[in-house]
Amino acid sequence: MSRLIKHHLFWPGFALVALVVLNTVARPRFIEISVQHGALYGAPIDILRNSAPMMLVALGMTLVIATRGIDLSVGAVMAVSGAVALTIIDGSDSPGSVGTVLIAILVGVGVSLILGVWNGFLVSVLKIQPIIATLVLMMAGRGVALLITDGFITTVTSDPLKYVASGHLLGLPFAFFIWVAAVAVVSLVERRTALGVLTEAVGINPEASRLAGVRATGIILGTYVVSGGLAGMAGVIYSSNIMAADANAAGELIELYAILAVVLGGTSLAGGKFSIAGTVIGVLIIQTLESTILFLGVSSAQSPVFFAAVVVLVVLIQAPAVHRAARQFVQRRSANVPDITPGTEVAR
Amino acid sequence: MSTTTTTPTAGRRIVPPRLSEYARTFVARHASVMPMLAALVILVLILIGAQIHFGDFVNPRTLSSLLLDNAYLLILAVGMTFVIVTGGIDLSVGSVMAFTGIAAAQMLDHGVSSAIVIPAMILGGAVIGLMIGVLVQYFDVQPFIASLAGLFLARGLAYVVSLKSIRVENEHVIWLQSTRWWFGEWYLTPTGVLALLTVVVGALVMKYTRFGRTVYAVGGGEQSARLMGLAVARTKVLVYVISGVCGGLAGLVLTAYSGAGYPRNGIGTELDVIAAVVIGGTLLTGGVGYVVGSLIGVLVYGTIHTVISYMGAEQSWMRIIIGLMLLMFIVVQRVIVVRAERRR
Known part of the structure; x- marks a missing residue:
């Protein structure tokens, strides 16, 4: 698990999957792909094209x-x-x-x-x-x-x-x-x-x-x-x-x-x-x-606000300071486990 | 040197150094000021060229309106200088200007007093600047990306406030623009005074305060500055706050100048500002730069704009000429820096 998290594509991949899942939950039609005239149509195909x-x-x-x-x-x-x-x-x-x-x-x-x-x-x-x-x-x-x-x-x-x-x-x-x-x-x-x-x-x-x-x-x-x-x-x-x-x-x-x-x-x-x-x-x-x-249904002019929020969110997820804080938080939670030697990974 | 004689006891014949040697020592000693001086020389050359070409270009009216038309750019450039000298960059300034401008117009339209609105604009700019600064300093986000988030945020918020332009009829804001203090043929507007005050305060802070010197130290070498015990973290956050404050102030000035708030104001202004600051001799790598240089940079930029509009050239030529001018300045600065380094 920790090796997976350490992989450099983990967080970007996680963000993409999370977005797709969120979309699918919000509107199941998002993931639907239909065939018309021998060609595929649907939101995912549009994304790949655009x-x-x-x-x-x-x-x-x-x-x-x-x-x-x-x-x-x-x-x-x-x-x-x-x-x-x-x-x-x-x-x-x-x-x-x-x-x-x-x-x-x-x-x-x-x-x-x-x-x-x-x-x-x-x-x-x-x-x-x-x-x-x-x-x-x-x-x-x-x-x-x-x-x-x-x-x-x-x-x-x-x-x-x-x-x-x-x-x-x-x-x-x-x-x-x-x-x-x-x-x-x-x-x-x-x-x-x-x-x-x-x-x-x-x-x-x-x-x-x-x-x-x-x-x-x-x-x-x-x-x-x-x-x-x-x-x-x-x-x-x-x-x-x-x-x-x-x-x-x-x-x-x-x-x-x-x-x-x-x-x-x-x-x-x-x-x-x-x-x-x-x-x-x-x-x-x-x-x-x-x-x-x-x-x-947000006006496309106002969409930058969302981008700002996402940029901040994603850079925060990737920020070392946040990782450190998260690790400390996990460590404090498991403080009753006495021997956490420095350098060892905290297994979740 | 050939001037030394074979008998030292007889003393040396002192040959006065030639003028070119004076110049060379001067250039070597003041290498960091050279790009700024080059910008000044080129500004003078453009003015002389325009004067010869148009016959009546360099007159109090044109020069006064130069300051008036570029007041907001000047204010933004001062803030940007602080950021760039620390080795950062702030892409958000144009959007912050638009956001504070439209927000102010909206509030004034709803009858809020200008005594509340104007501080609120500056505070709004400062808050966005603070956000960028905190991201940069405490979350190790690259300035380019952090200020990009600021750009998106402020631009989006501007559209959230209003999609259309809002007229401003507040007497205090209009006063900033419509008042003319005449000095013979010359005139100043309160917006121009605000811009010049920003330059003066910025220049003094950079040169004479502990904070200003720390800004240079951080840009010269962040690690060294930290080891020297300087307040690196505080300084790095503060420069973005300063840039945000300048963004808010520029929003006020632009709103007064155009008599309205408009959410599409200042798209791409951040690049104009960066161009002006670079023309003024500030290095994007940080550590070198002067607020006065940015003043010169903005004047060069504004003069080129005025010249092109005098010539009645098309918009497309404006962009090409500004691009070429930028190129020229960069190459000139590069040559100067390389020669100064070689002499060392």
Whole structure:
């Protein structure tokens, strides 16, 4: 039991399960999944589908945070990527063809990769503090996106693009497969090669890892490029969802939610050890919470209060001070058991 | 050095050091002030450039309204400076400003006296700041996340109070904005005086009080500060309370300025404030920074805004130019810091 509690995914997993159970108790329909036209529908499926943009962004953010960095520009990158992709589709002769959409997506993601290189260059080569270096693009990016769309909200009609966010594959939402693929690829590359360990080394102690011969510059730059690329894909999914490029609303506040998801998943903002599985759980917690708030009939404008309460609750659950207090409380309860030698676990 | 002679008894021929050497020593000795001076130089350059371009930019009217328009930003920047110098960050300021503003507008609308409302605003800001500070200090929550919780809380509460904007007709609050004290061509409003007072008090506290020095010590090295027996815990909580108080005060000033409370006020303001503080030479890693620098940072920020609106440029260009300006400042500061470190 105590080993289970010690596991780094215990508390995030517990929070997610608790949320799902609470929802199911409050409204049994929550867990219901129905089949219509060969595709699955229901609240859990919606959560898996709607998680896609935040999941991609949070995935990149996890790597950036592992190197002691932070990427505030992801929302702006989403806006740029969506603007680029939809402007290309809008301007083409055959907006409905798969080829056009593929090219548009590739160009959109390509531009995002370049923006990621820019962030990475500022942080790893010029050694500017990440929060400020990415603030530059966060501010300028939406301006660029507005320039690309001429200040308008570009709308398109294109079935292949619609498929990205709303289509189904094997009964499940296509967007779900996108994020699962992204998570799988990143996990494989980070955990089945030394890259993950090197990334953590850079985050734990940059100086020591430099002395050990780790090429921090390339690794840090790489994480920002990955973050940019994933944000670009998230931007495409967002645009596909509303079939429009909205430079102001695309990815608004997503950087904060993504960072929140990463932290909920147990990755410290101080860098170092990171958990991709934790981030996945973190994003699912946030999405489930959104769905809960919607169900409670709270105006979506007021939902931040709930998020504040949950953030406080979750960080308190994870806080060492609370763990200490809880342990002391348990110890005092079992004070009649005389020999508690320091260091031994108090079995519950 | 080549100035020493072979016969020491004959004394040394003293060659006066060249001007560049004076400059070099000055830069090395005052490395921490350099980013602030760079910001000042750039502010002057922007003003000169705008004067040449528009012909009539640097006049008492424009400069007076610069202070008036950015009073709330200035107050927030002072609080933020305290937090950032300890190595923390406070993302909640924009939301706290919106929350206290809309709450005050609502209370005034219900006929509550301004003598109660204004202290309540400041208290409200302080309480949210206290919550963030306690989370940071006693529960080891990272400042970014703790203040993010503050941001969500204050923004949500603002919407709970009202979804629409509420007009403020209270004479005392209106007085803060509508009064003009003229000094020849120049004028000051009570809101501007409040902002300047905040700067003066902030600067004095940072420089001359035990608390202020502890703020620097915590930012320079928390462990060392603790070993020196400084009140680290109290200081770290207090800086967030100060930032919250500044948020409440800024809420008052903004409510007076716009004549209404509005729950969507100040979205993204925290980033403007951080940008202004950084432009003013405060390092986000903590330990280095000046309240006066933040004043300069806010003035730079405000001047750029004014210049862009004079040019009639689009909103999209505003964002790009502010972003580029920020970049320029960061690179300039980086170069200065690197050169100062190399000389050491």
